[in-house]
Amino acid sequence: MEILKNKTGSNLVIYLSGRLDTVSAPQLEEELKASIGDVTELILDISNLEYMSSAGLRILLSAQKTMNAKGKMIVKNVNDTIMEIFEVTGFIDILTIEN
Amino acid sequence: MKELTIDATVENINKVTEFINEQLETCGCPIKAQMQIDVAIDELFSNIAHYAYNPDVGPATVRVEARENPLSVIITFIDNGKPYDPLKKTDPDITLSAEDREIGGLGIFLVKKTMDDVSYEYKDGQNILTIKKNI
Numbered sequence A: 001m002e003i004l005k006n007k008t009g010s011n012l013v014i015y016l017s018g019r020l021d022t023v024s025a026p027q028l029e030e031e032l033k034a035s036i037g038d039v040t041e042l043i044l045d046i047s048n049l050e051y052m053s054s055a056g057l058r059i060l061l062s063a064q065k066t067m068n069a070k071g072k073m074i075v076k077n078v079n080d081t082i083m084e085i086f087e088v089t090g091f092i093d094i095l096t097i098e099n
Numbered sequence B: 001m002k003e004l005t006i007d008a009t010v011e012n013i014n015k016v017t018e019f020i021n022e023q024l025e026t027c028g029c030p031i032k033a034q035m036q037i038d039v040a041i042d043e044l045f046s047n048i049a050h051y052a053y054n055p056d057v058g059p060a061t062v063r064v065e066a067r068e069n070p071l072s073v074i075i076t077f078i079d080n081g082k083p084y085d086p087l088k089k090t091d092p093d094i095t096l097s098a099e100d101r102e103i104g105g106l107g108i109f110l111v112k113k114t115m116d117d118v119s120y121e122y123k124d125g126q127n128i129l130t131i132k133k134n135i
Helices: A025-035 A054-068 A080-088 B010-026 B031-052 B106-114
Strands: A002-008 A011-020 A041-052 A072-076 B002-007 B059-067 B072-079 B117-123 B126-134
Touching: A002 A025, A011 A025, A011 A054, A025 A054, A041 A054, A041 A080, A041 B031, A054 A072, A054 B031, A054 B106, A080 B031, A080 B106, B002 B010, B010 B031, B010 B059, B010 B072, B031 B059, B031 B072, B031 B106, B031 B126
Parallel strands: A011 A041, A041 A072
Antiparallel strands: A002 A011, B002 B059, B059 B072, B072 B126, B117 B126
């Protein structure tokens, strides 16, 4: 997985590509921990993410909880495979998705 | 039928995924089904890596075969670790809000939802978990 980020003031956009799975999830967790501090709008652009396992869902849930307390989080450009994962796990109701 | 025996570690998940993807390509598996199978591998092999031999490391065997009528792929995960039936785990309540959600239990649930059949047996000291995906 590759992580790119673009921070403007309190707005942080994170671009993910590759696979968000058991091996790569800790990498995203560390990245969020390090850079989410003063952020009030977090955008996860996952247009180049192939798939996500439950290890990724856990990170998203945790980030969503953090952002609920201090701003908002938007997940953008979700492909069909990942959208289906969001649907069957009910994440579609937890996340704010913009496609 | 092809099989791979390898140490059950998180670092080896990618090798297992590559091995299975090679077999999926030879039977013309559609990309979406392949992604779903790859997610299932991540869930199931990481479970074995984390729990089967904890705190030691032990081997796991992954077997893959294609069947016809209907065209399907059957993947079997075998380990000699502690007996553990992941299918007994209660499904998470997927209607809860983010605040009330527990972190965990989603992996095996996802496998059950995206595969056509998932079964478990404990036989001769082995955990045998089989998934089937119609392609």
